[in-house]
Amino acid sequence: MRATDLVKWFGEGDSRTVAVRGVSFDAYFGEMLYIEGPSGSGKTTLLSLISGILKPNSGTVLVEGEDIWGMTGDQIANFRLNKVGFVFQDFHLFPRLTTVENVAIPLILKRLDWDQSINQALEYLEIVGIRDRAALPPVKLSGGEQQRVAIARAIASRPDILIFDEPTASLDGDTGRRIVEFVKQNILNDRRCIIIVTHDSRIFEYADRIMKMEDGRIVGIEQGGKGEE
């Protein structure tokens, strides 16, 4: 994925706020890329621009050579459905559905029939290690288990790009670390890129690269991992 000269502002005239100022970077299959920076630095906006959620005022986002912002509304929805998986900070699981039905949602949106979707969702719950919780509603699960459900839902559509928004913000330190370690070992592969927005320096050790943002700009890219720079 290649982002080039991305610019995004909100409001007009005196009230205009520039959130992202000419950001360019590449992300690669097989890597875990962190976007780190203080609150208001433009991380979440950047995440939205590259995942087909928020249209930039200028700049391009190429995924496998194709500019996603040249697509129609339906095409970009299909892009999000087929190529991007989201793990939201608050998980956004449906409390009225069972765990397995939550995971099956992207498959159902892809028009797989119900039974097929549920069966595949069960396999993804197996991958994240909570198949035995399939019939429970998410509210009956712990925070870490809910995070795993969100991960299972995100990977159910077999996306190329996985987006995590503050994955440890709703979890205690140990659980957060275990989740990220699990993602690195079991979800990341050479056909998938994982982009994580985080403040949490305790999980920096799992990053391949850490992109630092300040005031809407990239101010540095470091190598991640323990003791690496």
Place this chain on the structure above:
Amino acid sequence: MLFETTKTGKLSDSNSLARSDAQWLIDMTGILRIAYKLLVNDKGKFAALLVGITFAVFLMVMMTAMFAGILHRSSATVHNVGAKLWVMDPAVNTPANSIPMPDYVLDAARSIIGVKYAVPLYSGGALVKLRSGVYQSVTVLGLDDASLFGRPELIEGQIEDIYAENAFIVVKDAEFPKLGNPRLGTEFELNDHRGVIVGIAKVATGSLFGVPTLYTTYNRALQYIPSTRFTTAFILVEPKDAAALPYIKSQVQALGYQALTRDEFIQKTSDFYKFQTGVGTNVLIMTVISFMVGLSISGQTFYTFILENLEKFGALKAIGAKGRELVFMILFQATFTALTGYGLGIGLASLLIAAARLRLPSYAARITFPTLGFAFVMVLIIAGSSSYIGIRKVLRIEPFDIFRG
């Protein structure tokens, strides 16, 4: 590996866009199942929605059913006598308030080209004294002596017996017990005249005013009941064929009277109760209030339901759900709730009417197809209005808002 991304196809895959509408609907079954579970698994809100719509439908159906029953019974004589054409004074609004016509009108009607036959009908009220000493008001219908045109169907006795001395036929309807459940041969007094029950009849429609009905001959009715100068309440006309009706009506009009077909007379009676008595206005007001109550309860509850799920709908959008899919989900939820509430409301109204009839045989309410259709349209308006509010909210939510919190 299961979670390995496949590399087939372009990013801008538009296969789904090329699908036919029918296929699109079939493919939507999974999404609708999600919508259904989101709705019914929220038991509190679903129950509140159902209560709102059921209550509204129940009230609307009861109001309109009651009115339909009153209108139907107000034309009971017209239904039961069954003449094709009724001649009357133009000022007559209902079969119950006849204005007697002079005899020459009957002769003139008989002489109109296209009239097969025309007979007089007496309709009036009288007071019956039962053997127990109790007085009871009755409606007396006097049938033409020669033809007995408009006679009811007998369930006991012979119609020829109506020519016997003091003979009357009683209608076995909801008011029948008020005459002490008479049998063949039961005697009573009518304006100090002796009367005898010689037949028990059944009719299609019970009367509106809660008094029993007696049939006798036209001449006996005149003999027993004090009358005015003119005595013919209605003239019942049988045309030779339907094509003769317009000419007959015009000739009757030239005489200064009015000839109405059965349906026209029923309509005129209905219009009188609807527009000239205040009953129609009151029922309309109550129906509108019922509709507003249902709309406000279900609209407010559905709005709260959407608000509580708004972030989830935003998350669905972020995941890749299209706006029209979310609209379809909301419409399905609103329609499902509306139709379930409609069924429950109709069922509840039917149960109540059936239960009321067990205790009150003369209970007039009747559920008709127009009543059902009216309530159905109203409930669809409630569903449409409720979902409109939700759809606006859901279409406005941006996936970016989910990230931004």
